[in-house]
Amino acid sequence: MEAERTASMTKRIVILGGGTGGTLTANRLHRHFRHHSSQHQPVEIIVVDQDDHHVYQPGLLFVPFGLAQHSEIVRPRQAQLHRDVEFVEDTIDHVDIHADTVYLTGGRELTYDVLVVATGAVLAFDETEGLTGPGWNEKVFTFYDLAGATALAGALEHFEGGKLVVNIVDMPIKCPIAPLEFCFLADWYFTDRGIRDKVEITLATPLDGAFTKPTAAAALGSLLEEKGIHVVTEFNTGEVDGGPDGKLVGYDGREVPFDLAVVVPAHSGAEYVGRSEGLGDDLNFIPTNTATLQTKAMPNIFALGDATNVPTSKAGSVTHFEGEVLVENIIRHLDHEELDATYDGHANCFIETGFGKALLIDFNYDTEPLPGHFPAAVGMPLLKESRMNHLGKLMFQWFYWHALLQGRDIPGIGADMPTSGKDRPTTPVDADSEGASA
Amino acid sequence: MSTATLAGTAVPVNDEGFFEDPTLWTREMAQEMAAADGIAELTPQHWTVIDFMRKEFFEKGTGPTVRVLGKTSGVTVKDLYLLFPKGPAKMAARIAGIPKPKGCI
Numbered sequence: 377m378e379a380e381r382t383a384s385m386t387k388r389i390v391i392l393g394g395g396t397g398g399t400l401t402a403n404r405l406h407r408h409f410r411h412h413s414s415q416h417q418p419v420e421i422i423v424v425d426q427d428d429h430h431v432y433q434p435g436l437l438f439v440p441f442g443l444a445q446h447s448e449i450v451r452p453r454q455a456q457l458h459r460d461v462e463f464v465e466d467t468i469d470h471v472d473i474h475a476d477t478v479y480l481t482g483g484r485e486l487t488y489d490v491l492v493v494a495t496g497a498v499l500a501f502d503e504t505e506g507l508t509g510p511g512w513n514e515k516v517f518t519f520y521d522l523a524g525a526t527a528l529a530g531a532l533e534h535f536e537g538g539k540l541v542v543n544i545v546d547m548p549i550k551c552p553i554a555p556l557e558f559c560f561l562a563d564w565y566f567t568d569r570g571i572r573d574k575v576e577i578t579l580a581t582p583l584d585g586a587f588t589k590p591t592a593a594a595a596l597g598s599l600l601e602e603k604g605i606h607v608v609t610e611f612n613t614g615e616v617d618g619g620p621d622g623k624l625v626g627y628d629g630r631e632v633p634f635d636l637a638v639v640v641p642a643h644s645g646a647e648y649v650g651r652s653e654g655l656g657d658d659l660n661f662i663p664t665n666t667a668t669l670q671t672k673a674m675p676n677i678f679a680l681g682d683a684t685n686v687p688t689s690k691a692g693s694v695t696h697f698e699g700e701v702l703v704e705n706i707i708r709h710l711d712h713e714e715l716d717a718t719y720d721g722h723a724n725c726f727i728e729t730g731f732g733k734a735l736l737i738d739f740n741y742d743t744e745p746l747p748g749h750f751p752a753a754v755g756m757p758l759l760k761e762s763r764m765n766h767l768g769k770l771m772f773q774w775f776y777w778h779a780l781l782q783g784r785d786i787p788g789i790g791a792d793m794p795t796s797g798k799d800r801p802t803t804p805v806d807a808d809s810e811g812a813s814a
Numbered sequence: 815m816s817t818a819t820l821a822g823t824a825v826p827v828n829d830e831g832f833f834e835d836p837t838l839w840t841r842e843m844a845q846e847m848a849a850a851d852g853i854a855e856l857t858p859q860h861w862t863v864i865d866f867m868r869k870e871f872f873e874k875g876t877g878p879t880v881r882v883l884g885k886t887s888g889v890t891v892k893d894l895y896l897l898f899p900k901g902p903a904k905m906a907a908r909i910a911g912i913p914k915p916k917g918c919i
Contacts, residue, residue, distance in 0.1 A: 503881070546879075546880075546881050547879075610901065612880065612895075612901070614891070614892065614895075627880075627891060627892065627894075627895040628895060628899065628901070642881060658878075658882045658885055658886050659881070659882065659885075
């Protein structure tokens, strides 16, 4: 079969991962090559994933509060892909970047002309002492996977008061504002149940503020304070003790006691990356050119989304914006043309703040989140709570399944960060001044 | 930007005391900065970390995070905190004369 492919001169693009990045890349590539078939050699597109469950990850935040159900946020991966894209359900053993071959654990070997790494990030539970030990899924939870978010829903329902601690173990994490949103929603949830005065909510973070970028950190910090949420900064979690006297223990010896802990574990790239010589870094993320999304491993390997080491948020919006540049560059690579170096780090996130409101932030590598309006002077308010942003967040799920994954553009939201509606500070803000995680 | 006088030499540093130019760094300067930070003497294990951080910086353009240090330097994260109690990545980077490790976003 491999010999047959070589003889037929068909180019093969193998995409590892059938999540947000892999799916939208496959569908965009398919559309391009279908519409321009006369200009190219035939192209076949193969997507590999270990299972057939595509989770709408922004929905995980809502599951613990009973605002979203398992069935609403999970769909089959294959059904999101165009029928001409081949879907292979198998785990990846490793990639040989010199032989242009992916080895699957089922025994199949996939040679490729272009490889796209879109296998996201995994939760490294075992890197934190005690995390999955005593109390795990009884008083220590995570909402960063579906099983955890579902189990946490039950625990919150029966929580009658005490210390709730939300803890970020280490950066980077997917959707760095989700732990703050969890705090805001918990404030709303317990207020709604009439027991807010019996619940102490604390956010323990390795950062030196509520968020990584100064203007947004200040705005979000004030919001946390207004809502009576305590913040413990520069806290580097060494151990989670889920025993009778539950507590987080920092490497510096500080302790944060809890009755219920919601922990965001450290993140790594997918495990097979570690078995694929030359592909990833020490944390299994893929060193990637920040503007072209070509990897540093090989010119015919590209990467997007949570899998990369690109210095912007690990978020669906980022993956969506990266996808436009990445697809263009795969086409250019196949046509032996110079790559388009225009990805600017654009990220756009709704931040749910409870009570039917949300904030919106929009930023890139060089411009931190600023107040103003998105996408232009008349639009959704930025860095300010509003009902419109909340409705935007809810509506986004429809766009996700029906437009974003299908590789269609969302009206008014392009890869380049818009600047016209933003209130720029009179003195430049140092975009590099975000705190390092210790 | 300001200037620090270390081992008798004036060195440009940023507001938090991180070197602007890592090539100006010497081992004597490291010893002096460590002493000012409450580390009376840099032990061989301290030097392992400092040398590793400089090597990583010159190879990759940024100093490693604590987690990467724990995985790759040969010193566990627990020990890193014993060696550099004020936060290994930042404190060791400063003493090693490299810029503050880039924060994750």
